Amino acid sequence: MRRLATEDTAPVGQDDDASEEFAAVEHVPGTLEAGLILLCDHASNALPPGYGSLGLPKAELERHIGYDIGAAGVTRMLAHRLGCPALLTRFSRLLIDPNRGEDDPTLVMRLSDGAVVPGNRNVDEAEVERRLERYHRPYHAAVEAEIDAALAQGVVPAILSMHSFTHNWRGLARPPAN
16 A cells, blocks of 8 residues: 655655655635635655755745745635645655656656756666656556545535746746736
8 A cells, every 4th residue: 555645644854864844735624615725736845864955055946936936825724714625745846846747747847937957967767767656656646546535525616726836937027917
């Protein structure tokens, strides 16, 4: 049986010694009867022990390339106000992007919005598999388990995935929302 890496269970990290320090998924409890599950795929810019900063300066990790700025706080606030569960990643999308399929070539970004990610430059298939197993798959398994729990209670939940967007991308201003 696979153990999910959530705050409720033993966290998973880069190596055995660090694994007790890092959980891949944050679970905000709520009632499934609310009929809603909130997801935040890019909630954090944190990196597990053993990955350092992926060779990036702190300022780069604090930009939108590291996470969806503000999305985690909005997700937690909505979950509490609506009484519904939420699942949030606890790792940077620069480690591995949980909003990508396992076969997506941008699953592990080597370049993001003009920033080269040195720690991803030489990532091989074995390292991608390690990141899938320790971070990407536990998040997706937690999402699947939450949906299955709702269905088992006779509730077909709406899924709301929370993201944020910057005013600029690739050096160009995005059009304002109408």
